[in-house]
Amino acid sequence: MPNTATQRILIADDNKDVLQAIRLALKSEGYQADCVSNPADALKRIEQNEYATALIDLNYHLDTTSGKEGIELLGKIREKEPDLPVVVMTAWASIDVAVECMRNGANDFLQKPWDDERLLAIVRTQLRLNQAQLQSQRLKEENRTLRPNKASGFIAQSRAMRPVLELIESVADSDASILITGENGTGKGVIANLIHQQSGKADHPFISVNMGGIPDGVFESELFGHVKGAFTDAKENRIGRFELAASGTLFLDEVANMPVAQQQKLLRALETREFERVGSSRTQKFDARLVVATNADLQAEVDAGRFRMDLLYRLNTITIHLPPLRERVEDIEPLANSFLKKYSKKYRKSGLAFSATALDTMKSYEWPGNIRELDHCLERAVLTSRKEEIGVPELGLRANTASPASSNLDDMSLEEVEAYLIRRTLSRCGGKANDAAKELGLSRSAFYRRMQRYGL
Numbered sequence: 001m002p003n004t005a006t007q008r009i010l011i012a013d014d015n016k017d018v019l020q021a022i023r024l025a026l027k028s029e030g031y032q033a034d035c036v037s038n039p040a041d042a043l044k045r046i047e048q049n050e051y052a053t054a055l056i057d058l059n060y061h062l063d064t065t066s067g068k069e070g071i072e073l074l075g076k077i078r079e080k081e082p083d084l085p086v087v088v089m090t091a092w093a094s095i096d097v098a099v100e101c102m103r104n105g106a107n108d109f110l111q112k113p114w115d116d117e118r119l120l121a122i123v124r125t126q127l128r129l130n131q132a133q134l135q136s137q138r139l140k141e142e143n144r145t146l147r148p149n150k151a152s153g154f155i156a157q158s159r160a161m162r163p164v165l166e167l168i169e170s171v172a173d174s175d176a177s178i179l180i181t182g183e184n185g186t187g188k189g190v191i192a193n194l195i196h197q198q199s200g201k202a203d204h205p206f207i208s209v210n211m212g213g214i215p216d217g218v219f220e221s222e223l224f225g226h227v228k229g230a231f232t233d234a235k236e237n238r239i240g241r242f243e244l245a246a247s248g249t250l251f252l253d254e255v256a257n258m259p260v261a262q263q264q265k266l267l268r269a270l271e272t273r274e275f276e277r278v279g280s281s282r283t284q285k286f287d288a289r290l291v292v293a294t295n296a297d298l299q300a301e302v303d304a305g306r307f308r309m310d311l312l313y314r315l316n317t318i319t320i321h322l323p324p325l326r327e328r329v330e331d332i333e334p335l336a337n338s339f340l341k342k343y344s345k346k347y348r349k350s351g352l353a354f355s356a357t358a359l360d361t362m363k364s365y366e367w368p369g370n371i372r373e374l375d376h377c378l379e380r381a382v383l384t385s386r387k388e389e390i391g392v393p394e395l396g397l398r399a400n401t402a403s404p405a406s407s408n409l410d411d412m413s414l415e416e417v418e419a420y421l422i423r424r425t426l427s428r429c430g431g432k433a434n435d436a437a438k439e440l441g442l443s444r445s446a447f448y449r450r451m452q453r454y455g456l
């Protein structure tokens with residue numbers, strides 16, 4: 001949808017009456033027009049503002065009719081803004097010059113004296129062209145960056161996820177920056193997407209960037225974009241992720257892995273909520289909601305001097321911690337069934353089901369790679385299973401020392417079994433000691449004594 005910034009039109013002409021007349025005609029249609037009376041001012045304005053179209057005269061001195069100044073101006077505009085539609089204005093006598101301008105990249109020409117209807121028709125066409133170009137640049141970038149919508153098939157039925165869901169519900173619709181923490185594969189990206197879907201920004205873009213893997217040389221261009229010619233490889237204008245996120249959500253993943261020099265550049269943009277494309281002096285507003293994620297302990301990174309404290313404070317207005325899958329045991333079966341369904345469909349296998357021991361094994365496995373590991377495990381199981389029942393061997397899980405499902409209970413001491421049971425029950429109860437004590441039939445104090453004994 002066009003916004004007011006992209007409806008701004010620049011008019012360059014040395015004749016004040018012409019400027020005034022065109023400005024009024026455009027104003028009557030609701031367009032905002034900026035007037036300048038010479039080529040130098042036209043270029044300055046174009047550098048500082050975002051125009052949707054420029055109308056430029058060909059001659060700026062009373063004694064010239066060659067159109068040379070206009071042609072030069074057109075060339076300079078093309079260098080700075082290759083996509084800006086430019087309409088040249090010309091008198092009857094200089095039609096040849098107008099034709100030459102068209103050959104040099106002008107989009108249309110307007111003959112003086114003009115008729116307002118014709119002027120407005122030309123402007124409308126150029127505005128549509130400008131919108132289409134912006135839209136296609138956006139789509140190009142979005143296609144490169146958008147992940148599939150991960151909020152579909154979202155599963156969180158466990159007690160451990162309840163406080164997480166409550167927190168998301170209460171903050172999703174605010175503008176607050178959100179830091180999502182959790183081990184690898186716990187679903188930080190999925191939660192970021194869910195926050196976006198539940199905010200008022202669901203119709204706007206969700207743009208994600210992996211901050212861990214951006215080489216220093218392209219960092220600013222990746223985030224803030226660049227203009228053609230800003231550096232050797234800048235063959236065309238490029239929209240950065242900040243601009244692409246527009247009024248939507250910008251999701252910065254793996255923020256702890258950013259080098260300190262990059263942290264400084266990010267901080268500056270977040271503090272001022274402004275940025276510039278590389279090579280451009282035009283400042284743009286950063287309007288998106290910020291969600292960031294990490295599997296690291298950012299406070300510990302700050303203490304170790306690897307992460308800027310001021311940046312941490314910019315990022316963590318709200319912190320959401322995702323529990324590991326081993327603390328979300330009730331989610332394992334629904335997740336497993338959902339992945340089984342997904343891969344049965346993908347690999348065209350029907351009638352697959354888990355054996356009871358396979359389900360038990362999955363529930364007591366530690367899942368160091370969390371939901372992503374479960375996902376991959378079941379893709380492999382579906383692919384390799386030769387019968388309808390998926391048993392323990394098809395899961396192909398590594399031996400799990402912390403779990404009696406794969407080591408022998410007989411080999412464990414009473415204390416080890418007790419410690420294991422307490423840990424499992426605590427996880428199932430989302431870390432709530434009272435609930436876990438009740439489930440195990442212990443008094444609160446007896447339960448706490450045991451927790452202390454086992455260092456939990």
Ligand SMILES: Nc1ncnc2c1ncn2[C@@H]1O[C@H](COP(=O)(O)OP(=O)(O)OP(=O)(O)O)[C@@H](O)[C@H]1O
Pocket residue numbers: 150153154155156182183184185186187188189190191253293295335371372375
């Ligand atoms: N609640 C959920 N319901 C269903 N699937 C989920 C859920 N959470 C995560 N997944 C799936 O688990 C996988 C990992 O999720 P995601 O990439 O969001 O994790 P992450 O924490 O961002 O990982 P990393 O730290 O490695 O970037 C994805 O395939 C995702 O679809």
